[in-house]
Amino acid sequence: MDKRISEGSNRVVLLLFLGVALYASYILVKPFLQPIVLAILIGMLAYPAHTRLEGLLRGRQSLAALLSCLLLYLCFVIPLTLLLVAVLRQGLRYSVIVSEWATLENVQAMLATPWVQDAREWLVDVLPEGVLEADRIRSQAVTIAGDMGRRFAGVSSSMVGSVTSFFFNFVLMLFVLFFVLRDHDRLLAFLRRALPLSRSQEDVLFEEVREVSKSALLGSLLTAITQGVVGAIALWIVGIPAIFWGTVMAFTSLIPFVGTALVWVPAAIYLALTGQYGLALFMVGWGAVVVGSIDNFLRPLFMQGSSMNTVVVFFSLIGGLHVFGLMGLVYGPLIFSIALVLFRMYESEFAHFLDSQDQN
Structure with a gap:
C-alpha cells in the first residue's frame, strides 16, 4: 500500500515538474x-x-x-x-x-x-x-x-x-x-508515444489536423490570390492601376463580410463620378458576380475536407482574425477542429455513461 502511494506521489511530482518545464519552454519559444x-x-x-x-x-x-x-x-x-x-x-x-x-x-x-x-x-x-x-x-x-x-x-x-x-x-x-x-517519421513516432490516446484516436486527430491545415492554408491563400488576380483583370480593363489595387484586393478578401468590396465598390464609384457609367456597371457586375462567386465556390471547396459545418467555419475565421490577426485564419479553424475531434472522442469513450444518464 505504501509502495503504491509512493509511486503515485512520484508520478505527481514528475508531472508537476514536467508541466513547469513545458511552460518555461513555451515562454522561451x-x-x-x-x-x-x-x-x-x-x-x-x-x-x-x-x-x-x-x-x-x-x-x-x-x-x-x-x-x-x-x-x-x-x-x-x-x-x-x-x-x-x-x-x-x-x-x-x-x-x-x-x-x-x-x-x-x-x-x-x-x-x-x-x-x-x-x-x-x-x-x-x-x-x-x-x-x-x-x-x-x-x-x-x-x-x-x-x-x-x-x-x-x-x-x-x-x-x-x-x-x-x-x-x-x-x-x-x-x-x-x-x-x-527530414525527421518527420521520428517526430510522428514521438508524438504517438507521448499522447495518451489509442492508435485509432491518434489517426483521427492527426488526419483532422492535416485536413484543416490544408483547408485553412490553401483555402485562404489560393482564394485570396485568385480573387486578387481576377479583380486585377477588371481593374486593368477599366484603366485603374491593376497590380497595386489587385494586391490590395487579395488582402481585403481575407476580411469577413466586406472582403473585396472594399476595393471594387470605390472603384465603381470613381468611374461613375468621372462619367464612365458603362465601366462603372461593368465593375459592379464583375466584382459582385465574378469575384464574389470565387469566394463562394473556392473557400467551401477547400473546407469540405474538414468536419466543420459552415457556421463553425465562419466563427473560427472571424474569431481567429480577432484574436491572432492574419494567422488566425489558420489557428481558428485548427483550434475548432481539434476541439470537435476531442469532443467526439469524449462521446465515444463515455458513451455508456452518457446513455445511462439520458435514461434516468
Whole structure:
C-alpha cells in the first residue's frame, strides 16, 4: 500500500515538474511561435511531395529536405519581392494621377453630373458646411495624393524593420521546416508515444489536423490570390492601376463580410463620378458576380475536407482574425477542429455513461 502511494506521489511530482518545464519552454519559444507552427503545418502539407523527392534522391533525407526548403524559398521570396516592387511603383504612379486630376475644372465637371447634384442636395443637410464645395474637394484630393506619394516614396526606410523581421521569421520557418521534413517519421513516432490516446484516436486527430491545415492554408491563400488576380483583370480593363489595387484586393478578401468590396465598390464609384457609367456597371457586375462567386465556390471547396459545418467555419475565421490577426485564419479553424475531434472522442469513450444518464 505504501509502495503504491509512493509511486503515485512520484508520478505527481514528475508531472508537476514536467508541466513547469513545458511552460518555461513555451515562454522561451513564444516570440518565435508563429514561424514554428507555420513550419509544422507546411511540413505536414508538403510531406507527400517531399517523400517523392526523397525517392528520386535515393533516400538522402537531408539533401531532400534542403532542396524542399530551397524550392519553397525560390517560389515564395522572389515572386513576393517582384510583386512588392511593382506595387510600390504603381502606388507612386497612382498618387501622381490623382494629383494631376485634382484640378478645379475636373472637380466642377464631376459635381455638375446630374446624379452627383442629386446626391449633393441630399448630403448637404447631413455633412458639415462647405465639405462638398469644389475648392474643398480639390484641396482634399491634392492632400491625399501628396500623402500617398510621400508614403510610397519613403516606404523603403519605413519598411526596413518590418522586412528584416519578416525575413528573419521566414528563415527561421525554413530552418524548422528542414527538420520537420527530414525527421518527420521520428517526430510522428514521438508524438504517438507521448499522447495518451489509442492508435485509432491518434489517426483521427492527426488526419483532422492535416485536413484543416490544408483547408485553412490553401483555402485562404489560393482564394485570396485568385480573387486578387481576377479583380486585377477588371481593374486593368477599366484603366485603374491593376497590380497595386489587385494586391490590395487579395488582402481585403481575407476580411469577413466586406472582403473585396472594399476595393471594387470605390472603384465603381470613381468611374461613375468621372462619367464612365458603362465601366462603372461593368465593375459592379464583375466584382459582385465574378469575384464574389470565387469566394463562394473556392473557400467551401477547400473546407469540405474538414468536419466543420459552415457556421463553425465562419466563427473560427472571424474569431481567429480577432484574436491572432492574419494567422488566425489558420489557428481558428485548427483550434475548432481539434476541439470537435476531442469532443467526439469524449462521446465515444463515455458513451455508456452518457446513455445511462439520458435514461434516468
